[in-house]
Amino acid sequence: MSLVLDVRDATKVYGAGETAVHALRGVSLQVEPGDYVAIMGASGSGKSTLMNIIGCLDVPTAGEFHLDGVDVGALDDRRQAVVRNRKIGFVFQSFNLIPRMTALMNVELPLAYGGVKPAERRRRALAALDLVGLADRVGHQPNELSGGQQQRVAIARALVTSPTLLLADEPTGALDSTSTLDVLGIFDRLSAAGRTIVVITHEADVAEHAKRVVRLRDGRVIEDTRLAPVDGLPPRLKEVTA
Amino acid sequence: MSAVEIVRFAVRGLAANKMRSALTTLGILIGVAAVILLVAVGEGSSRSIQQNIQQLGANTLTVSSSTGGGGGGGGFRMARQQQDTGPRTQARPLTVDDARALADRAAAPHVSSVSPVVSANAQAASYDGASHPIQQVIGTYPSYFEASNKPVAQGTYFFNDDVLAARKVIVIGQTVAENLFGALDPVGRQITLTGVPFTVVGVLKEAGSTGGFQDADDVAIAPLTSVQQSLTGFGPLNQILVKAGSAGDVAAAQAEITSVLDQRHGVGGTVAADYQILNQATLQETVSAATSTFTVLLAAVAAISLLVGGIGITNIMLVTVTERTREIGIRKAIGAPRGAILGQFLVEATLLSLIGGLLGVAIAVAGAQFTIAGITPVVVPSSVVLALGVSVAIGLFFGSYPANRAARLRPIEALRFE
Known part of the structure; x- marks a missing residue:
């Protein structure tokens, strides 16, 4: 089975000479399709750098990175944009919805950049919003939605292109406990439906929902624990669906 | 996308x-x-x-005295010219005889009409209590109307007979008609121009705004002799308006006028011309x-x-x-x-x-x-x-x-x- 993610011995150095900062010191990480991985670590552990590399927003200084079998570092700017559009769905801590655009328009945006026809775009965006339980909020702008609702719109936007990988960076970091449960419930159900998810977090509660937990410290993987089999259900699915 | x-x-x-x-x-x-x-x-x-410029008349040439040589300031120049060229008394003004010479078909075949012009500015006109200073009163021949492109809207022009007999008839512009007569029909009525009675025979067609330089409708046109008798005296002409046969004849007509006037005024050699010819085309x-x-x-x-x-x-x-x-x-x-x-x-x-x-x-x-x-x-x-x-x-x-x-x-x- 081909790997969704294949990071081999990646290093990342910011700056040069004596002031150089080694954010990653040789990280290797393989993720199989259908897996649900939580990457944990304190701030400064390199988890954001790793997420930028996985999200094709940055390239490693050394080492290799293959996404869905494609060597992303070798692609030009335009092809990288296509990879971000088709293969990755981003969920950010601060939602990052575009202001003054309705929920529906925000969700349609990746499809617009992907060249999908307007009618098809609308259909898929409405389906994605329905999936996160916001079918009745499609016409609202971000500032008319609660934090939890905004994050669900962001998840719908990430899912709408049916990406190979759903990549979430501290998705619950800015949410209250009820909204956190909502969002984690969505992730668990997506995982149960077979979607590959990578969540970056520093909260143990969030990591416990994943099938596999990877801990980073000082730019290295220090622990890799499997909580549930790759083709099994996420460990806390029952709680969130109850 | x-x-x-x-x-x-x-x-x-x-x-x-x-x-x-x-x-x-x-x-x-x-x-x-x-x-x-x-x-x-x-x-x-x-x-x-x-x-x-076009309103001044198409195909027309305006001959006027050069101011430089004519006045008292020219005395010194005259003296010097005498040394150079022998007998030469003074810059000659334009006269009715000059105009007659230009009308000579043999000497100036390209000229179709010649109108001598005298003009008097700001003449007080009155009618039945109403008065109005007419900006320009022109004394000329009937051919002036055609040459200067001033058609009559009401009434008629005056005729050569009127000029010969020095009849006190006058054609007035729209502005004058409005100011003196208001809504009345001016034709046939008598106005007084600096004390002299003139009978209005026609009213000029409105020339329209002329861009603020002067009101082209604030004029009155009367026979040359009448104006000379009552307003300006029998002095020199202000100008002679010459109409060429066609637009293509203008240059030829100008050459003919030059040769006729040069001869009559003794211009030639080192003697500068004492008149000038304004050509509408060059002006334009x-x-x-x-x-x-x-x-x-x-x-x-x-x-x-x-x-x-x-x-x-x-x-x-x-x-x-x-x-x-x-x-x-x-x-x-x-x-x-x-x-x-x-x-x-x-x-x-x-x-x-x-x-x-x-x-x-x-x-x-x-x-x-x-x-x-x-x-x-x-x-x-x-x-x-x-x-x-x-x-x-x-x-x-x-x-x-x-x-x-x-x-x-x-x-x-x-x-x-x-």
Whole structure:
């Protein structure tokens, strides 16, 4: 089975000479399709750098990175944009919805950049919003939605292109406990439906929902624990669906 | 990602900041409107001047005394000339005999009519209690009406008999008719011109506004002899109006007039001519050259304001790009290619300038309906096309720098931007 993610011995150095900062010191990480991985670590552990590399927003200084079998570092700017559009769905801590655009328009945006026809775009965006339980909020702008609702719109936007990988960076970091449960419930159900998810977090509660937990410290993987089999259900699915 | 899509994003981006977009548009609007309107004013003034010249009469030549040689100040020059050329008394004024000589078919075959002219300025006219100073009273022959392009609207012209008999008949202009008679029909009534009674036989057709130099309708035309008798005395003529057979004959007629008058006035060798001939065609060319310089100058001033408007666009687009750095980062993270971002900001800038340009054209065209500083502007189509084209080019040119900056932003840095 081909790997969704294949990071081999990646290093990342910011700056040069004596002031150089080694954010990653040789990280290797393989993720199989259908897996649900939580990457944990304190701030400064390199988890954001790793997420930028996985999200094709940055390239490693050394080492290799293959996404869905494609060597992303070798692609030009335009092809990288296509990879971000088709293969990755981003969920950010601060939602990052575009202001003054309705929920529906925000969700349609990746499809617009992907060249999908307007009618098809609308259909898929409405389906994605329905999936996160916001079918009745499609016409609202971000500032008319609660934090939890905004994050669900962001998840719908990430899912709408049916990406190979759903990549979430501290998705619950800015949410209250009820909204956190909502969002984690969505992730668990997506995982149960077979979607590959990578969540970056520093909260143990969030990591416990994943099938596999990877801990980073000082730019290295220090622990890799499997909580549930790759083709099994996420460990806390029952709680969130109850 | 289609072009329509990019335009939609751009429109939404502009609509998000309506006040700022409107003000930026205003800069271009003013520039474009100024270019079109000022060129229109220049063109309007040039046309009105040319029309004035044409109103003086087509194919006509005006002969008048040169002022330089005729007055007392010329004494010294006369003395010197005498040394050079022998007997020469004085610069001769134009006389009725000069006019008769010009009318000689044999000597001047290209001349079709000759009208000697005397004129008196600001003559008080009155009728039944109403009075009005007539700006110019002209004494001439009947051929003057045709040569100077002054048709009669009511009544009739006077005739050669009237000139011979020095009858006190007069043809008045519209302004005079209105001021003296109001709604009455002036034909057949008697007016008093500085105490001398004249019978009105006709009213001239309205000449219309002449661009504010003088009212072409504030005139009265009477037989030469009558005016000389009662107003000016039997002195020299002010001018002789000569009409050539056709437009092509004007140059030949001018040569003939020169040779006849040179002979009669003893001009030749080192003796300078004591008269001058004003040719409408040359006058027209000179005036056109002067007014086109004027128009270019106006357009240049206006073009500067268009440039300033363009710089305003760059400025606002730079602010917009900085302000929306995060949004650009989000768009890039969800897969917007560089071209789409570049296109969006370029289209935003171009839309600003295009909307400004179109509104500017609308305002300029509306403004051109009014009379500006006594001039009726004439919108030049090429200036509209040029101003619009330049405004769009300005949008593209001045928008390309900020748009490039937006497109080049790296997504991680853009996302981190607060």
